[in-house]
Amino acid sequence: MFDTGWLSQTNRALAAVVSLLIIAIALITRTLYPQALDGVAYLSQNALQLSWSNTAPALPVYTVHLTPQSHQQTQPPVYQRLELAQVLQNIGQYNPKLVLIDVDLRKVDPASPTLRGNIYDSLQPSIKTTYPNHDLLLQTIVSHHSVLLNRPLSDAVANRPPLSNYIRFSRASGYQADEHYANGSASLLYPLQHSSGEQQQPSLALMAWNLGASAPPVATTMSEQSGFLNVNGFAVPVTSTKEMFIHKARASSDYILSANNILNGTVAASVWPPSPESYVVIGTQQRSSQRHAQALQTLQNARFITIPNWSQYIEITAIILIGLSVTIVAATQTVWFSLSFTLLAIFLVNGVAFHQFALEKILLEPLFPSLILLLIFASSCTIRRVTLKSHRTQTAERYASILSPKQMQKMLNTPEQLALEGQQREITCLSTRLRHFHQYYEGLSPHDLASFSNSFQTAHLEDVHAQHGTLNTLRTSGLSAYWNAPLDDPFHASHARRTAGDMQKQMQRFNTKDRFRFSHKNMKNHEVTLDIGISTGLATLGETGTRRHFRYAPLGKCVDLANDLARHCKEAGHNLLICETTRGQLPECATLETIPVQTSRYQVRAFALLGDPSLAFSEEFLKLKQMHCNMVYALYEEEDKEKALTLLDECKSHCAPEYTAIYTAFEKHILDHLMLHEPVEDAAQ
Structure with missing residues (x-):
C-alpha cells in the first residue's frame, strides 16, 4: 500500500520520464529526419513573414492559375493546354518581359479533340480533321513569345516529344527536381540550383532572373563565405542544398489570378493589365506555381534572409535546455504555474525568432520547439491528472x-499535502x-x-x-x-x-x-x-x-x-x-x-x-x-x-x-x- 506522498513522487517521476522521452524523439526527428518537419517549417516560415512590412513590390510578378483538368467522364472536358495557349496569346499583347510556364508537358494532351475519339466518334471524319491538336497549337504560340519553360532534370525525359518540341520552341528552360516536376512543391525554401550529375542546373526563377538581366545566363558559384551564392553580382544567402528562403509578401496574393477571369475580362483594373516588362508565371494551383513567382520577386527585390548553418544547433539547444526546464517545472509545480512558465518559454522562443527574422534577417525555427514545449506540458499535466483522479477515487473508497x-x-x-504512511x-x-x-x-x-x-x-x-x-x-x-x-x-x-x-x-x-x-x-x-x-x-x-x-x-x-x-x-x-x-x-x-x-x-x-x-x-x-x-x-x-x-x-x-x-x-x-x-x-x- 502506498500513501499520497509516494504516489505524488511516482506520478511526477513518470511525467518527467515521458517528457524526456518526448525531447529525445524530437531531437532524433530534427537531426535524422528533418524532411518530416517540412509541414511545421512551412507554417513557421509563414508566421515569421508577418513581421515584414506589407509593401507592394515596384514591379510585381503575376501568377495565372489554369483551370484544373477533370478526370470524370460525366463532366465536360477541360482543354487545359488550349486554355494555356489562349492565356499566353492574351498576355502576349501586353509585351511582358518573360512568361514562365510551370505545367507538366511530358505527355501529349489527352484532351485534344483529335485524340478523344469517344467524344467525337459521332462526327463525320471530314469534320474531325478540322479540329486542332492542342499541343501543336500551343507550340506554335510558344514560339511567338518570350517563354521560359519548366523542365525535369532527366535528359531522357526532356528529349522525348512532346516536351522536346516545347523546349525547342521556347526561349530557354529552367529546371525542377524530378520528384517535384509532376506535382510541384509548396515549400518556402526554394532551390536555386539542382544537381544533375556533376553539373548544377538553374531553377525556373533563377533562369528567369538571369534572362531578365539583359545578359546571357551567367555561371553561379558558391562563395568562399559558406552559405552564399554569387548570382549576377549578388550574394544570395542559401542553405547547404542551394535553397533560398522566399519572401512571401502579403501583397503578392493580389497578383495571383485565374485564367478564366483573364479570358473573360473580369480581373480587377487595379492589378490588370500588367505593365510592360513584367514577369508572368502560368501554372496550376495544385503545383503551387505562385512559388516560382515569389522566388523571382525575392531575387528582384533582393530581400534575402540568411539561413545560417548553426540555426539547427540553436534549435536543438533550445529544445534541450528549455525543454528540461519545462519538464522540471511541470513535474514539480502546480498546473497554473507550469502553464505560465510554459507560455513564457514559448513567448521567449518565438520572440527571439521574430527579432532575428525582422531585424537581423536570420531565419530560426520557433514553431517546432514551441510544439515540443506544449507537448511536454500537456503530457505532464495529463499524467498527473489521470493518476491524481485515480488516487482520489481510491482515497474516497478507503477513507x-x-x-x-x-x-x-x-x-x-x-x-x-498529506503523509499517510509512517507519520x-x-x-x-x-x-x-x-x-x-x-x-x-x-x-x-x-x-x-x-x-x-x-x-x-x-x-x-x-x-x-x-x-x-x-x-x-x-x-x-x-x-x-x-x-x-x-x-x-x-x-x-x-x-x-x-x-x-x-x-x-x-x-x-x-x-x-x-x-x-x-x-x-x-x-x-x-x-x-x-x-x-x-x-x-x-x-x-x-x-x-x-x-x-x-x-x-x-x-x-x-x-x-x-x-x-x-x-x-x-x-x-x-x-x-x-x-x-x-x-x-x-x-x-x-x-x-x-x-x-x-x-x-x-x-x-x-x-x-x-x-x-x-x-x-x-x-x-x-x-x-x-x-x-x-x-x-x-x-x-x-x-x-x-x-x-x-x-x-x-x-x-x-x-x-x-x-x-x-x-x-x-x-x-x-x-x-x-x-x-x-x-x-x-x-x-
Missing part, C-alpha cells in the same frame, strides 16, 4: 468509512466502553442486541464526525476515535472533549426516553452507562492493514492509555477520564484527579473531566479543588494516610452528590492499596 464527508472533501482537495504526530484519542455490556447478552435476543449496538454506535460516530474526528475502530461495546490526523486539527483536545460531552448527553437522552426499549423487554434498572477515556500524546500513523483490508490507524501509548482510562472509569468513580497531557491542553475545564490507572508496566495519573469553564471558575468548585489538591498532596507527596483521609472527608462534605463516587474510590484505594503503589508516572509523554 469514506472513517472520515466525515466534510473532512473527505478537504482531504481530496489537498491530497499532496508521527501528536493526536488525541478517545475510547468509549459500555459498562457491564456483557449483561445485555442474556437479556436481549440476537436481533435486539445487534440493534442496540448499532443504535448507540451510529449516534456516537455522528458525534465524532461532527467534531472533525477520525474513526479508529468500532467494537460491540464502543468505539475508538482520534483527532489531528490525517488532517491537521490544532484544537484536537478540545474537539475530543466536546465529542465526549455530546456522547454523554446523547446517552442520557437515550436512557430518559428508553431509546433501547428495555422497559418493554422486562429489563428493569438497566440504565446504560458510557465510560469514556481521553488521552493525548505522540503516535505513529499509517496504513496498517493488508492489501485486501485497508486500515489507517494510530499506534502508540496514548492509544492504549485511552482504552485503559475507559476501563478505569468504574474503579475511579467517574465515567469521563483524561490523562495529564490532555488536562494540560484543557486548562479552562473543571477537572479533579482520581486514583491512578494501572497499566501493564506503570501507573498513570488520571483526571475526571467534570465540566466547562462555567463550573471550573465557580467559587464552590474552586474551594473544592483546593481541598482536593491538598488531599492528593498529602496522599502522594507527604504519604500521610491519616491526613489524606481527614481531607477526603472534608471534600466529601463539600462536593456535589455526583462527585461522591470519586472520593469513595479514593477511600477504598487509600485503605487497600495506597502504601504498595509506586510513584506515579505519566505514560502519555
Whole structure:
C-alpha cells in the first residue's frame, strides 16, 4: 500500500520520464529526419513573414492559375493546354518581359479533340480533321513569345516529344527536381540550383532572373563565405542544398489570378493589365506555381534572409535546455504555474525568432520547439491528472468509512499535502466502553442486541464526525476515535472533549426516553452507562492493514492509555477520564484527579473531566479543588494516610452528590492499596 506522498513522487517521476522521452524523439526527428518537419517549417516560415512590412513590390510578378483538368467522364472536358495557349496569346499583347510556364508537358494532351475519339466518334471524319491538336497549337504560340519553360532534370525525359518540341520552341528552360516536376512543391525554401550529375542546373526563377538581366545566363558559384551564392553580382544567402528562403509578401496574393477571369475580362483594373516588362508565371494551383513567382520577386527585390548553418544547433539547444526546464517545472509545480512558465518559454522562443527574422534577417525555427514545449506540458499535466483522479477515487473508497464527508472533501482537495504512511504526530484519542455490556447478552435476543449496538454506535460516530474526528475502530461495546490526523486539527483536545460531552448527553437522552426499549423487554434498572477515556500524546500513523483490508490507524501509548482510562472509569468513580497531557491542553475545564490507572508496566495519573469553564471558575468548585489538591498532596507527596483521609472527608462534605463516587474510590484505594503503589508516572509523554 502506498500513501499520497509516494504516489505524488511516482506520478511526477513518470511525467518527467515521458517528457524526456518526448525531447529525445524530437531531437532524433530534427537531426535524422528533418524532411518530416517540412509541414511545421512551412507554417513557421509563414508566421515569421508577418513581421515584414506589407509593401507592394515596384514591379510585381503575376501568377495565372489554369483551370484544373477533370478526370470524370460525366463532366465536360477541360482543354487545359488550349486554355494555356489562349492565356499566353492574351498576355502576349501586353509585351511582358518573360512568361514562365510551370505545367507538366511530358505527355501529349489527352484532351485534344483529335485524340478523344469517344467524344467525337459521332462526327463525320471530314469534320474531325478540322479540329486542332492542342499541343501543336500551343507550340506554335510558344514560339511567338518570350517563354521560359519548366523542365525535369532527366535528359531522357526532356528529349522525348512532346516536351522536346516545347523546349525547342521556347526561349530557354529552367529546371525542377524530378520528384517535384509532376506535382510541384509548396515549400518556402526554394532551390536555386539542382544537381544533375556533376553539373548544377538553374531553377525556373533563377533562369528567369538571369534572362531578365539583359545578359546571357551567367555561371553561379558558391562563395568562399559558406552559405552564399554569387548570382549576377549578388550574394544570395542559401542553405547547404542551394535553397533560398522566399519572401512571401502579403501583397503578392493580389497578383495571383485565374485564367478564366483573364479570358473573360473580369480581373480587377487595379492589378490588370500588367505593365510592360513584367514577369508572368502560368501554372496550376495544385503545383503551387505562385512559388516560382515569389522566388523571382525575392531575387528582384533582393530581400534575402540568411539561413545560417548553426540555426539547427540553436534549435536543438533550445529544445534541450528549455525543454528540461519545462519538464522540471511541470513535474514539480502546480498546473497554473507550469502553464505560465510554459507560455513564457514559448513567448521567449518565438520572440527571439521574430527579432532575428525582422531585424537581423536570420531565419530560426520557433514553431517546432514551441510544439515540443506544449507537448511536454500537456503530457505532464495529463499524467498527473489521470493518476491524481485515480488516487482520489481510491482515497474516497478507503477513507469514506472513517472520515466525515466534510473532512473527505478537504482531504481530496489537498491530497499532496498529506503523509499517510509512517507519520508521527501528536493526536488525541478517545475510547468509549459500555459498562457491564456483557449483561445485555442474556437479556436481549440476537436481533435486539445487534440493534442496540448499532443504535448507540451510529449516534456516537455522528458525534465524532461532527467534531472533525477520525474513526479508529468500532467494537460491540464502543468505539475508538482520534483527532489531528490525517488532517491537521490544532484544537484536537478540545474537539475530543466536546465529542465526549455530546456522547454523554446523547446517552442520557437515550436512557430518559428508553431509546433501547428495555422497559418493554422486562429489563428493569438497566440504565446504560458510557465510560469514556481521553488521552493525548505522540503516535505513529499509517496504513496498517493488508492489501485486501485497508486500515489507517494510530499506534502508540496514548492509544492504549485511552482504552485503559475507559476501563478505569468504574474503579475511579467517574465515567469521563483524561490523562495529564490532555488536562494540560484543557486548562479552562473543571477537572479533579482520581486514583491512578494501572497499566501493564506503570501507573498513570488520571483526571475526571467534570465540566466547562462555567463550573471550573465557580467559587464552590474552586474551594473544592483546593481541598482536593491538598488531599492528593498529602496522599502522594507527604504519604500521610491519616491526613489524606481527614481531607477526603472534608471534600466529601463539600462536593456535589455526583462527585461522591470519586472520593469513595479514593477511600477504598487509600485503605487497600495506597502504601504498595509506586510513584506515579505519566505514560502519555
